[in-house]
Amino acid sequence: MTTSLQELLAGWITGQRWFAGKGRAIDDLSVGALTELGQGDPRLVHAIVSVRQGERTTRYQLPIGLRTHLPDRLKHVLIGSCDWDGRPVWAYDAAHDASLTSQLLTGMDGELRVQRLRFRKAPGATIDTSQRSLVLTAEQSNTSLVYGDKYILKLFRQLTPGLNPELEVISALSAAASAHVARPYGWIETVLDGEPTTLAIMQEYLPNAGEGWTMALTSVRDLYATAAGLPAEDAGGDFAAEAHRLGVATAEVHRELAAAFPTGTIEPPEIKRMTERFRRRLEKAIAEVPPLAAHADVACAAFDRLADLDEQIPVQRVHGDYHLGQVMRTTADWVVLDFEGEPGQPLAERRALDSPLRDVAGMLRSFDYAARHLLAGHPRADSLEQRAREWAERNRAAFLAGYSEAGGRIRGRDAVLLRALELAKAVYEVVYEARNRPSWVSIPLAAFG
Structure with a gap:
């Protein structure tokens, strides 16, 4: 008996790295749309499938290739054999078939x-x-x-x-x-x-561009390899000039976003509601990661200062998931990628207006990660901690200077909002690391020091 394409997909999809429901059984998989793009052998079919797991149903896009004979180069993306137009064919992930x-x-x-x-x-x-x-x-x-x-x-x-x-x-x-x-x-x-x-x-495509995260890690490695006591600015591969340029580019993107899309403000009552959300997330995070409790006072103090603000906060379209992995350095300038917003959030939330300082906070956290993640499991981690702090502080300061010089707003009470946003991000990171990379929990915890 020939297996149907629907049955094949139900067994195959759970093993794909982009499948969001790993670790949970599939209750039902249905093919909602199946569109043939051309005829012949091989043939490209575009599928949209719905996967139900408990109360949640998620739709996925699958480009499927169909061939009578499957070459060796495509066997690693094989889905299986099924019947198509009355004849047996091999179905596979067509993204890998040029x-x-x-x-x-x-x-x-x-x-x-x-x-x-x-x-x-x-x-x-x-x-x-x-x-x-x-x-x-x-x-x-x-x-x-x-x-x-x-x-x-x-x-x-x-x-x-x-x-x-x-x-x-x-x-x-x-x-x-x-x-x-x-x-x-x-x-x-x-x-x-x-x-x-x-x-x-x-x-x-930017084939000759350098990823911000990779460039930053190279700078950190260079610093760690230099003689003790040598200032970060004198070590090979100093990143501060690039951090400054990235700050300038970030301010320019924020200015361009403000010109291209609507802007607005949030009033003090909404600011208070935002801080309450931060506090609730902190409480939940402490329940899941008890070591965070020792730092709760630092976060609460920052949230209290934010709640006391009695002025409007400007909001606009922002990147929403901004970090060193989202930027590329070309020969001309920094280019920003992936304006999708935070993965997993509803589209309405990802398109909502927010403070541009949310992006700034995300990048500041990314500098801390770049400085410290190489210390996880490092035999000289304790002796290099001060160097990590020095690198992070130097590049954070350079980024903020570039951002401010290019017109990005960080003045007066903006610093209160920025600090609260950064610690709220660190709270999220603590939970994420505890679930996925427990040896990295110390990185976001350092933000509260």
Whole structure:
């Protein structure tokens, strides 16, 4: 008896790194939409499946390849054998088949429409359809394809009905000629629950750019390798000048976002409600990670000072999940990536107005992580702690200086909000590390010192 594609997917999907429901049984998997993109052998089929686990149902996007004969190079992404059009075929993850993913380029270039799938090309874009794709393997929640040295296409595996914030932001900033976003070339969309929904976004690929996190870690390693007592500014690979430039770029992006989207303010009553949310999260975090209790007074004092503010706080569109892994250094400047917002949050929350200092706080926490995460398990961790603190303080100060000099607002009572946001972020990090990397819990706990 031939296994159906639906049955194959139910057994295969739980093993994928982007599957969000690991560790829980699947109660039901249904194929909600199945769209053939062309005929022949091999054949590309676009699927949207719904997975029910308990009370939660999650939809996923699956590009599926179908072949009569499966070459060895694709056996590592095999889903299984099933019946299609009355004959047995091999089904596999088509993201890894460059002979099929080329159809995504030609679809965008020709603005193809197939059933409810719509391929879109960015205004003024020219797409080179001869480029072949390669899958990036580092991602957890999405799948990205690099086409030659020109484009990177991000496929959103987990789908939420609505316009993805990243497409909205990069389109607006690119139209405003921002120097800090990679140019959009096209996207793929469908309709879910009556709403136009983003399935994939293609942007300019930056092959010679350096990732901020990697550059920062190189600087930290250089510092740790230098003689004791040598100041951070005299060690090879000092990052402070780049941190300053990143602060400037961040302020410029915030200014561009404020010009492209609506802005507003939050009043003191809402500020108090925000601090109450911070306190509740702190209480829950302490219940889960008891060592955090020793630092609760520091966090509560910062939240109390925020609650006492009696003035408005400006809010606008922000990045929402800002850290060193979200920025790339090209030969010209810093480029900001991944304007999706915090993963797992509803689209409405990711698109909501917020203080730009939320992004600043995220980057400050990222500097602390860069300085200290190499100490986990390091044989000289105790002796290097002071060096880690020195590196973090130097680069945090350089970033804030660049941000302020470029017009980013950190003055007067803004420092109160920034401190509260940073500690609220650290509370979240403590819980995350306790669940996923217990040996790293000391990194966010250091924020309360």
